[in-house]
Amino acid sequence: MTTTRFSALHDDSGGPLLLPNAWDHASAAALAGQGFTAIGTTSLGVAAAAGLPDGAAATREETLRLARGLGGGAFLLSVDAEGGFSDDPEEVAELARELAGAGVAGINLEDGRPDGTLTPAPVHTAKIAAVKAAVPDLFVNARTDTYWLPKTSADPEVEPERDPDPVTETRRRLDAYARAGADGVFVPGLSDPAAISALVAHLRPSGLPLNILYSPKGPTVPELAALGVRRVSLGSYLFREALGAAVTAALDVRAGGKGAAAWNVAAPTYDEVQRLRLGGTADVRLGGSADGAEI
Incomplete structure (x- = not known):
């Protein structure tokens, strides 16, 4: 793994990197003003703000537009690019080149599909390898949705039926993504402390940092740090909280409050x-x- 300023933030000696996720210039700048040296984008926030669906490869241009406005600034930027907006590795690599040209430090690539299935592991590994070949310094955070999506079969012409056990399937996929050149791995939906600790131990020989999605119902950041997690993302949490607060305030004012x-x-x-x-x-x-x- 190429050591960059962004990858260095995943060094466990300083505790986990807490990555808040912005959806526009104002939210990113406000977070940076509070001392966050690295900020991610949220694909849900970007999509919803544009009136488009998330996870459906519909926001490539919106994502690039935001990256060009935020990249290369006072903070390091990681972009949530869904599945790369394509299953063609060369098209995903071209997206990576454009993001790197905008000053982006990292990219998040997920293997979940809009139909509720997982992208066949060989297809996702090909995307990761293509991105690392095109832009070696771009930090690739490889996400697997094994704890979120139904236990359906993958394309039998590309790989065998998925293991119904999410623990086994998660490890199998993350090992493949590591071999393809991923710099970090992300498992949203995993919140059980014992399972997190076991996955950290499984990843230790590879040195890959584990990214966990924060949930108010799950472990706190200090608790995740104690488990060995090295990156904690807020995902769409801030966007949803902001949206809920705005609507609640408007309703309260309408009611005379x-x-x-x-x-x-x-x-x-x-x-x-x-x-x-x-x-x-x-x-x-x-x-x-x-x-x-x-x-």
């Missing part, structure tokens, strides 16, 4: 958000007025 002010949540001021729009990474202290006087 005080909106977010009633919950002692201080929104950024108009000027703070304006500074983000102007291209800075201003320190959004969440200490602004919530009474609407500055809009």
Whole structure:
């Protein structure tokens, strides 16, 4: 694995890399203003903001547009590229070249498909290998959805039927992705501490960092650190929280309440958000007025 600034953040000596995921310029800049040195994108947030479906290879241009606006800035950027928006390894490699040209440090490639099946492992490994051959310094985080998708069979012409045991299938796929050149591996949906610890032990000989998706119902970041996890992603969590808070505040105001002010949540001021729009990474202290006087 090529050592870069981004890959160095996965060094377990400093604890796990907590990667918050943004969906536009303002959310990324606000997070950077709070000291996050690396930020990911959320494919759900990018897709939903554009009125498009997630996981359906429908947001290639939106993803590239956001990457060009955020890449090469004050923070390191990792892009959630679904399955690379194609099953053609060369097309995925071309996407990687474009992302690297925009200053992106990492890419997340998933093996889940819109129909609820997993991409055959040889197809996904070919994508990983093509990306590493095209852009060796781009950190490839290879994601498997073995804990999320139904236990259906893969294409029998490409590989045998999947093992119904997610533990075995996960290890089989991650080992293949490692051999293809992945720099890290990601298993969303895995939250059982014992299973996480066992997978960390399985990956230890390869040196690959394990990425876990944070869940409010799962282990905390310190608990994940103790289990040996070296990267924790927030995924679409922040986007969904922001969307829920906005709708809840609007409903509260409509009902005669005080909106977010009633919950002692201080929104950024108009000027703070304006500074983000102007291209800075201003320190959004969440200490602004919530009474609407500055809009």
